[in-house]
Every structure is written in C-alpha cells, then in structure tokens.
Amino acid sequence: MPIYFYSASEEYAGFSNFSDHPFKLDGATWPTVEHFFQAQKFPGSPHADAIRRARSPTQAKSLGRSRKFPLRPDWESVKDDVMRRAVLKKFQTHADLRAQLLATGDAELVEKAPRDYYWGCGASGKGQNRLGQILMEVRQILREREKEGQDDEADPG
Numbered sequence: 001m002p003i004y005f006y007s008a009s010e011e012y013a014g015f016s017n018f019s020d021h022p023f024k025l026d027g028a029t030w031p032t033v034e035h036f037f038q039a040q041k042f043p044g045s046p047h048a049d050a051i052r053r054a055r056s057p058t059q060a061k062s063l064g065r066s067r068k069f070p071l072r073p074d075w076e077s078v079k080d081d082v083m084r085r086a087v088l089k090k091f092q093t094h095a096d097l098r099a100q101l102l103a104t105g106d107a108e109l110v111e112k113a114p115r116d117y118y119w120g121c122g123a124s125g126k127g128q129n130r131l132g133q134i135l136m137e138v139r140q141i142l143r144e145r146e147k148e149g150q151d152d153e154a155d156p157g
Contacts, residue, residue: 002108006120014097015109015135017086018057023093025086032057036086037079038064041071080130083119087131088138101139102146109135 005012013019017033030036034057039048047069054060072078091098109132113120117127 002110003104004110004112006112012100014094014100015111017131019090019097021090021094021097023086023089025089028052030086032060033083033086033090035060037083040078040082041075042069043072045069080134083131084134084137087134088141091138091142098142101135102142104139108132109139 003012004010005015007013008016008018014021017037019032021033022029022031023036024030025036030039030052031054035052035054038060039051041064042048042051047063047066051060051063054063091101110129111120111131113127113131114123116122117124119127119129119131121127121129121132
C-alpha cells in the first residue's frame with residue numbers, strides 16, 4: 001500500500017517540502033526545503049537571499065517562480081539533485097522525521113499533489129512523483145548509513 005502525503009494536517013506532513021523543519025546547508029540556515037529549493041534557482045544572488053528570508057514556504061515558492069530574475073541556465077539538469085540534497089539534510093537534521101521515514105519500510109511514498117505532475121502524482125495519479133522517489137532514495141541512504149553506524153550530523157553542509 002502506498003503512503004500518500006501532501007498537506008500539513010496529515011500524518012506524514014513532515015514529508016512535505018513546506019514542513020517547518022529548518023536545516024543548515026551551504027553555510028546558511030533554511031526554514032524549509034521549499035526555501036532552499038527555490039533559492040537554488042538563483043544561486044549567489046540577492047534574490048536567493050530574499051527567498052531564504054521569505055516569511056513562509058508559500059512566499060518562497062512565489063519568489064522562486066518569479067522570472068524577473070534570470071533562472072540559472074542548468075536548472076532543469078540540476079533540480080533533482082538540489083531537491084535530493086535538501087531532503088537528505090532535513091531528514092539527517094530531524095531525528096523524529098528520520099525515524100518516521102525509516103518506519104515506512106519499503107512502502108511506496110507518493111506526493112498527492114493534484115496540480116503537480118512532476119514532483120507529485122497529479123490529479124490523475126499518473127504524474128512522475130519525483131519527490132516521492134527522492135524520499136525513497138533518501139530512506140535507503142539513511143538505512144545504509146544507519147547500518148554502517150555513520151553519524152549523519154557529521155556530514156558537512
């Protein structure tokens with residue numbers, strides 16, 4: 001049985017990029033994965049810093065979708081890796097979330113985002129579900145590191 005996640009009121013709300021789980025990565029503290037992800041569209045720019053300081057993940061998303069500023073030219077080829085780094089760091093940082101993710105076993109994880117056919121499954125359920133796939137990849141990475149006895153907090157960020 002797949003495990004679906006999407007909104008902040010659900011059991012698996014912490015799996016969402018909008019969940020309030022800050023982490024440190026690339027020398028800065030990020031309020032949510034959404035803040036980090038959107039800012040990486042404009043690395044090293046004042047616009048990226050404005051996104052990091054956005055009051056909410058919704059505002060960060062809106063700022064990140066603005067095309068008043070040039071989008072990095074390699075965005076389409078790096079966006080999955082950007083997402084993976086942020087999701088991994090979030091789950092490394094928050095032991096409660098890490099435990100919840102690991103407790104999902106081998107269940108398929110699906111972002112039930114009705115309007116997102118790339119990161120989620122879309123309204124039809126036939127979307128690419130890239131966020132769910134990345135969460136499953138992160139789950140496997142965390143499992144392997146746990147088995148090897150690695151200290152996730154020692155990872156540079």
